[in-house]
Amino acid sequence: MATLSPTQSPKPRRKPSTRRRAPSQLAPYPNQQIADAHNAAIVGIRNFLKNHTxxxxxxxxxxxxxxxxxxxxxxxxxxxxxxxxxxxxxxxxxxxxxxxxxxxxxxxxxxxxxxxxxxxxxxxxxxxxxxxxxxxxxxxxxxxxxxxxxxxxxxxxxxxxxxxxxxxxxxxxxxxxxxxxxxxxxxxxxxxxxxLLKFISINCNQEIQQLHLGLRKLKIGTYIAQNPDEVPESERNNPYYPIATATLGTPVFDVVHMFSERSISAVPIINEEGIVVNLYETVDVITLVRLGAYQSLDLTIAEALNQRSPDFPGVVICTASDSLGTLLQLIKRRRVHRLVVVEGEKGRLLGIITLSDVLRHVIGRAPVAEPAELYEDLPSSNSQAVFEGVATEGPSTGAYDTPVLAPVDIPVDISADTPADTSSENHDT
Structure with missing residues (x-):
């Protein structure tokens, strides 16, 4: 006797919906908005540079x-x-x-x-x-x-x-x-x-207003290694690796060797607690040469700083959370070539930011013909202030047993007119 297998009636097929899914009613995270605005501003700056010679x-x-x-x-x-x-x-x-x-x-x-x-x-x-x-x-x-x-x-x-x-x-x-x-x-x-960066800061004000992300978050600058595995065996005794540092008692020649070996133009001067007390630059060595002091490389940094020009503008410092926008606003107002990143009220060394670091982020990562240089940093757009190191007593070029730098607020007035830059075109360090 033949058995009959049960048959299933076919299910009706539904036509695909032509309606789009309703967008989320939740606002995007503020951090995502800030990041998107930052990326859009960087693209805007690059497009600006592509349209100017x-x-x-x-x-x-x-x-x-x-x-x-x-x-x-x-x-x-x-x-x-x-x-x-x-x-x-x-x-x-x-x-x-x-x-x-x-x-x-x-x-x-x-x-x-x-x-x-x-x-x-x-x-x-x-x-x-x-x-x-x-x-x-x-x-x-x-x-x-x-x-x-x-x-x-x-x-x-x-x-x-x-x-x-x-x-x-x-x-x-x-x-x-x-x-x-x-x-x-x-x-x-x-x-x-x-x-170049000053030209950007003058002409891209709208984009700069959107650059709220912190300098360290953007990986702008060189910072003290936090992971011991990142420190080579030969540098284990250097608590500030990979940053080159010196003290007021360091011979000038040792710093000159750092300049030449690392192709850098400045070395932070710190005390035994790691607090930034000054900055020794390549132009300071030229001051010794100008005075005919070829033999003066045996001087200590403290003695050499006593011969520094009284026109020295001071050491510009900032924190790792300060924004790229505030840094560019500062460049619009005054000549800046490097910033020392500090932490804590006393100003302990954390890193250093150079204009090269800033330019690499703004322009994009291009092949570089030599190792990345050290140095430079600045404050955040939220604080609207930068900090400049000044002597706590006596002339700004002197050497002291106590820290030479004291943080002083300098308001960043974005609306202020930028003074004319009448310096020579090949003056920049």
Missing amino acids: AYDALPVSFRLIVLDTKLNVKKALQCLLLNSVVSAPLWNSETSKFAGMLTVLDIIHLIQYYYRTASYDDAAADVETFKLESLRDIENELGVAQPPLLREHPDSTLYAASRLLMQTHARRLPLLDNDTETGHEVIVSVLTQYR
């Missing part, structure tokens, strides 16, 4: 010091000092071509070379005749990397120039044109990191 960032009137490679080092240094600049393009008059940049770091290399290999009398005599064209030989002797001969045309976009600027040894990019009649190169100007 390097010419646009140059002041209406400026002077440019250019040095011939046949000039001896002593005269070249005197020229820089007399014109209150710290760098200059080099020109090969034999080939009528651009030959690189003379910077403070080149002088540091020269001082280090003579200090190691010659007596003071020999060094003083050689500097009288040593020519700029031989500086690269000194770098070879010291085993330091030679700077690439990077340059850009003034008609190039600021975005393209900025990406190239991040690869330069000197934190500055020469702008070269060509003479249509002779075909020779013409040095038009030099684009510096400070000049």
Whole structure:
């Protein structure tokens, strides 16, 4: 007898809905809104740079010091000092071509070379005749990397120039044109990191208002390693790794070696508690050279700071939570090249932020020709204030047994007019 298997009636199929799912009625998290606004502002700044040329960032009137490679080092240094600049393009008059940049770091290399290999009398005599064209030989002797001969045309976009600027040894990019009649190169100007960031801070105010994220959250700057596994065995005795530091009792030559070995331009001076008391810069070494003190590298940092110019503007400090927007607002108002990141009321060293660090974030991560440099930091947009280190007593250049720095609030008035920058175009450090 045949059995019948039960049959199932087919289920009716529903037509796919054409209605869209209703959007969430919940507002996005505030942190997400801030992050989205930050990213949109960065994109806006980059688009702004893509629509402007390097010419646009140059002041209406400026002077440019250019040095011939046949000039001896002593005269070249005197020229820089007399014109209150710290760098200059080099020109090969034999080939009528651009030959690189003379910077403070080149002088540091020269001082280090003579200090190691010659007596003071020999060094003083050689500097009288040593020519700029031989500086690269000194770098070879010291085993330091030679700077690439990077340059850009003034008609190039600021975005393209900025990406190239991040690869330069000197934190500055020469702008070269060509003479249509002779075909020779013409040095038009030099684009510096400070000049570029100031141009952004003046012209991108709307975008800057949206940059509320903290500097450390954005990974802008170099900070003391928190994980012991990140510290190499050779640096285990350095509680501030990877930041180079010194004390008021450190010999100047030790700091000069840090400048040359790490290709940095400043070292925080701290006390035994790690509190920042000052900052020693490459330009301070040039002050010793200007005074004819080739042998003064045996001085302590405290003694060298006593010879610092009274025009020293102080050490600018900030916290890790201060915003990128506030930093750019500060650059709009005053000349800043580096900021020391501190924590606590006493100002214990936490990190350092340089303009290179800021530029890498604003422009984007481009291939860099050398290790990332150390240094620079600033305060938050919520506080609307920055902190500048000043002497607690006596002249600002003196050395003290007590901390030299005391935090002082300096309001950041965004609406204030920016004073005209009349300094030389190749003054930036």
